[in-house]
Every structure is written in C-alpha cells, then in structure tokens.
Amino acid sequence: MTYKTLTQKLSMLLASALLMGSAIAAPLKIGTNPGMLGDSLAVAAQEAQKQGLDVEIVEISDWTTPNVALAAGDLDLNYFQHGAYLDNEIRERGYPFVKAGVGVLPNIGLFSTRIQRLEDLKQGATVAVANDPINQGRGLVLFENAGLIQLRDGVGTKATVHDIVENPRKLKFKELEGPQLVRALDDVDLAQGYPARFVSAGRPDIATSGLQYSTVDDVYYAILFVARENNANDPRIAQFIRIYQQSPSVHAKIDELYAGSKKLYSLPWQK
Structure with missing residues (x-):
C-alpha cells in the first residue's frame, strides 16, 4: 500500500468517524407550538439532559409547518396535534406518520361572560364554534352533551352545523377560526373555547368558569x-416520551399552565 493510498484511507476513516460522532451528538429535535405544549416540553428536555439525552425544542406558531418539517426530516418528532388532526393530515397529504405516544388531553369548554348557567341561555342567542371541520365537530358534540342541540344520528365528532336536527332555542351559530374564539367571547352569548388559550391570555378566571367541559372520554383529542x-423505533423517542409521562416536574408544569384546575385537562396515560 502506497503512502498516498494509506493517507486517503485514513482521511476517509476520519471523515466517517466524524460523521458518526456528529450523528450521535445530534440532539433529538421536537417541533411544537408555543405556550402550554412548548413550556411543558422544555421541562421534559431539562429532565432528559440529566439522563444524558440532548433534546432541542423547536417552537412553531402554525399548525402546518410541524408536519412539513417532520416529513422532510428536519424534525425527529412533533407534539402539537390530536388524533383527529393527525388522521386528517395522513388522509389528505399522505404523510408517512405514526403515533409514537400520547400526551396531555386539553379539555374544551363552553364559555360565556353573559350568563352563569346554561339554563339562562336565551332564545335566539348567538353562539360561536370553530369553523374547521376537525374542531367544529368536537364543539358541536359538547353543545349536544349540554342538552342545547341534537345532532344527526351517527355523525359524532364529524358533525358540522348542517347536521343539527334539533335546535329548540333557535341558537344562531357563528363559525370562527379557533384562535379567534377567545377574542370573540364578549361578542357572543356562548362560545366553544380552549381553556389553555384563556390562561395564556391572562384570563384563568374564564378558563376555570366554563359552563360545560369535555372529559377524559374525549381521548381521541x-x-x-x-x-x-422510518424513525419511530429510535430509542431516544421512547426515552423522551417516558420522561414526559413520568416526570413529576413535567406534571407540575402542566398543572401550572392549566391554572391548577383538573377540569381543564387530563393525563390519559394514567387512566
């Protein structure tokens, strides 16, 4: 073997070793949304660091990019979507995704600044629901569970406002984008809402005073x-999810972010 050949082989081996070292050292990259999800993941990442697992939390404000980035390989994992949203994304976009683990179940509720009991909702009242097909069905089921409407048999959480077959109070349904429901509360008599958004907006009093809440039976969400x-069996993913689910520090942070109220969330993996 010539000196030149030996040098070339050593260079190739060194480059290979550096690449392997870089791969080993690369952090587990997790995409999420800012707020409750990002903050709770940050605590889990700190716990993971103590166990020798390097984790990078990437906060993304929209609901499209986390899946695009995961599909492209820019993320190893994401944590922002519920089962209904994931199923729709796979159906509509063909993403090669799988569920790696379950996280927090954010309850939704019916909220009002005008009435204190559902019985006080007047005839012809204006009520707000999400306008997207994934969250509108969930909200309408909550209206039905509250005894305010009846939906067509069998539609379940796939319901739209067109599936309302009984509306004895002649409620006027206003369809709004999910993030706008919090801001619209003062303009309607009753609204579907997301408690965590009220807490994030500095209104934990609203979050904890809902007139009706979903429950752990809503685990699909x-x-x-x-x-x-192709990466679901990465042992780092299983390790991180285990930390998130088992760490008392993570549980305490989630509880803090939900204003200490168990009405606003549940931890399905404990059931």
Missing part, C-alpha cells in the same frame, strides 16, 4: 407525539 414510520 389528546395531543400526540408523532414520528415518521
């Missing part, structure tokens, strides 16, 4: 840890 099919 638990936030999921989602991976690609």
Whole structure:
C-alpha cells in the first residue's frame, strides 16, 4: 500500500468517524407550538439532559409547518396535534406518520361572560364554534352533551352545523377560526373555547368558569407525539416520551399552565 493510498484511507476513516460522532451528538429535535405544549416540553428536555439525552425544542406558531418539517426530516418528532388532526393530515397529504405516544388531553369548554348557567341561555342567542371541520365537530358534540342541540344520528365528532336536527332555542351559530374564539367571547352569548388559550391570555378566571367541559372520554383529542414510520423505533423517542409521562416536574408544569384546575385537562396515560 502506497503512502498516498494509506493517507486517503485514513482521511476517509476520519471523515466517517466524524460523521458518526456528529450523528450521535445530534440532539433529538421536537417541533411544537408555543405556550402550554412548548413550556411543558422544555421541562421534559431539562429532565432528559440529566439522563444524558440532548433534546432541542423547536417552537412553531402554525399548525402546518410541524408536519412539513417532520416529513422532510428536519424534525425527529412533533407534539402539537390530536388524533383527529393527525388522521386528517395522513388522509389528505399522505404523510408517512405514526403515533409514537400520547400526551396531555386539553379539555374544551363552553364559555360565556353573559350568563352563569346554561339554563339562562336565551332564545335566539348567538353562539360561536370553530369553523374547521376537525374542531367544529368536537364543539358541536359538547353543545349536544349540554342538552342545547341534537345532532344527526351517527355523525359524532364529524358533525358540522348542517347536521343539527334539533335546535329548540333557535341558537344562531357563528363559525370562527379557533384562535379567534377567545377574542370573540364578549361578542357572543356562548362560545366553544380552549381553556389553555384563556390562561395564556391572562384570563384563568374564564378558563376555570366554563359552563360545560369535555372529559377524559374525549381521548381521541389528546395531543400526540408523532414520528415518521422510518424513525419511530429510535430509542431516544421512547426515552423522551417516558420522561414526559413520568416526570413529576413535567406534571407540575402542566398543572401550572392549566391554572391548577383538573377540569381543564387530563393525563390519559394514567387512566
């Protein structure tokens, strides 16, 4: 073997070793949304660091980019979507995704600044629901559970306002984008809402005074840890999810972010 050949082989081996070291050292990258999800993941990342697992939390403000980035390989995992949203994304976009683990279940509620009991909702009242097909059905089921409407048999959480077959109070349904429901509360008599958004907006008093809440039976809407099919068996993913689910510090942070009220969330993996 010539000196030149030996040098070339050593250079190749060194480059290979550096690449392997870089891969080993690369952090587990998790995409999420700011607020409750990002803050609770940050605590889990600190706990993971103590166990020798390097984790990078990437906060993304929209609901599209986390799946695009995961599919492209820019993320190893994401944590922002519930089962209904994930199923729709796979159906509509063909993403090669799988559920890697279950996270927190954010309850939704019916909120009002005008009435204190559902019985006081007047005839012809204006009520607000989400306008997207994924969250509108969930909200309408909550209206039905509250005894305010009846939906067509069998539609369940796939319901739209067109599936309302009984509306004895002649409620006027106003369809709004999910993030606008919090801001619209003062303009309607009753609104579907997300308690965590009220807490984030500095209104924990509203979050904890809902007139009706969903429950742990709504587990299809638990936030999921989602991976690609080709990396779902990465042991780092299983380790991080285990930390998130078992760490008392993470549980305490989630509770803090939900104003200490168990009406606003549940931890399905404990059931």
